[in-house]
Amino acid sequence: MSRKREETLKNSKPSETMSNEIKARSVPVKMIPIFVMGRRYEVPETLTIMKAMEYAGFQFIRGCGCRGGICGACPTVYRKAGDYKLYTGLACQTVVEPNMYLTQIPFYPANRSVYNFANLEPDHEEIFKLYPELFRCVACNACTKVCPMDVEVMDMVSALKQGNITRAADLSFSCIQCGLCASRCMGELPQYHIAQLARRVYGSKIAPRAGHLNEAVEAIKEGKYEEYLRNLVNIGDEELRKLYQEREMEPEMAGEDWVPAKAK
């Protein structure tokens, strides 16, 4: 262990000895002004919009979710001083810039159709019926420009209009349903709800189904593993450990056709 490391460990509080912080932040942090809904706050320049707002004293109720860029709770619209252009980003992912004017749009009142999914046919006409506003798209591409996940939103809409559910599902796979597309749409489309429907139809009714799933479900139902499993549930700790240690491992680089020497 390095000397420095040893000292750090010795001097740190007990609760921190396993955390990876090795030194207190002694480097002075540069503060920059940002404007949250028009009001000025000074925040450290390294923070994301979300952490900067928290630093300033906001405690989020809305506009904060996974904090990892995947849940769509924190879409944010901002402008920079002297620049007419509107920018968008997720508050948990976007780093603050000096003189950024921002507001969050944590909710957008987009239309969502209700449907009986089990009875839905994998036919684009069904989607047209549920979302006739699809055809109000004027192909302005504002949705794609605003998307924080780089989804080709307008292409997704076009694909659907052409009846290509598969392509729409594929194009929209990274959608986090933040609603920014709907907020900018001239045709008042709820793109993210439409895309959700397309993905479900594709996943359930168009993509080839996994045949082996049914085999597994049936084998379990028929009780194929019952005796072995019951034995495992009831044997002693030592025997269980032994079986665990003796497991045959599927090699990392094995192909789909690999089978174990002894299958249970």
Added chain:
Amino acid sequence: MPYPPELKDLIKAVEKTRPERVARKKRGEEFPSMSLQEREEILRYHPDYREEGRRALAVGPNKGYRVAHEFADILEARSRVDPDVVDLSAVDIETDILIIGGGGAGTAAALLADEHGAKVVMATKLRHGDANTMMAEGGIQAATKIEKDSPYDHYLDAMGGGHFKCSPELVYTLVTQAPDVIQWLENLGVMFSKFPDGRLQSIHGGGTSRKRMHYCGDITGTEIMRTIRDEARNRENIMVIEYAPAVELILNEHGHCAGALLYNLETEEYFIVKARATILAAGGCGRLHVQGFMTTNHYGATADGLVLGYRAGVEVCLLHTVQYHPTGVVFPEQAEGILITEKFRGAGANVLNIEGNQFINEREPRDVESAACIRECLVRGLGVPTPTGRLGVWLDSPMIDILSGEGTVTREFPGKFILFKRYGIDISREPMLVYPTLHYQNGGLKINSACETSVPGLFACGEVTGGIHGENRLMGNSLLDVMVFGRIAGENAAAYAKESARDGRLTLDHVTAYHEELDSAGIKTGRVAPVLLPDYTDPQVRKRQLTSHYIGTLR
């Protein structure tokens, strides 16, 4: 924030050892796996094994049980309300089933309860779907390829990963229901990654003996969560109330659970929901930052469900262990704590120290892997320092493209690729810097395989429960857990509501009794639980927040 020159220099060590490591991988040579004895040895470096980090609970059904201070703090805390001022005769909503929590487990429960004819109210602290389920990336385990795999193998893997401390009945249920759950999800339209003929793709996870991890790109949890949420929105008999955390369970004169007290986060009003059965699916604890660790968890993961259940008399189990995921982002700091799925290691990326050398097999169970990373950084002094004064180890993602072809990283890990691209780091060319991050609450409320707790009428499922994963959960078993046990809870709660529920006078006497127990244990505290929302206010700002009395909705 791209890598600064200091880190770019250090990356050279990784690049230098890479060709040889890739060649070894291609030859099928792996870094040796540890024996059970070696695992026990290295686990000394795991935070769970630090006695200073915990204390014995002073009150409640597990009095004397040693858990992390952060858990003890919320369990040894007072209610948000004075139980005497709540008028329990004025019921605001009556329903068959109240589900507390709108994540994966709660939503699966809602769907099944609805299918079994129950009227459901689902109360969720944030938005429907704001939960750790949404953030699960790597996949969901199930033995679906029976020519090489079986529930038997899955059982052994889960048991061993959990240090043989899992509840056998719960694991039995988990592994035998798994394929059925995958089929259910496929039916609902979840877009699993498949081969052209429909066969599910599957890979290894840490501690698995078969490649049984099914996935949807690198956003498996998101795909599952958004799909079942969409389905719930189609169901007339599922009413979702957002921004309405439960702050206490309500019992009745027979000692049965009879609903909960909800809190409107925005108007700060309290509401009484009376239910014939209640399902607690309130999720995990990452935002408590146990032992000072950063976390991968959702903003709402403050272990509220533990507090509610414990006060109502439900025992906790296995809460002395918390899972630290070995690979959380340490650089750039903006992305701190964010999970880098185990799938990267499953796809061939090595974990390396500052010298570019491997120090552990990449497929050890998570606790062993984490302990090894901690030892490398804190004990052996071979961690990689970041510009903001942290330590980490390398995760060599560029190996994946070399092993499986150009473009594999962008195709298989689109979410993480975009995340790092925003900061100017191309993870198909440059490695990632990672450190263990608080990831999962292994333990929790005690349940049986029917999701019943010791309180009649109270069911629990998902991360709030304990026993399924023993002392350490394997990758891909939590998405499975929330789906399997969510469905079971929903079905059984519906049956209970129909057949067994007994009406009676509502009471919060258990809260009063809990307060008395705190008093007689000599715990004088201003702490209030459930925590509901974490507080990240700057200490300087906190000093200026001087309001000493609450008036109306002014906090």
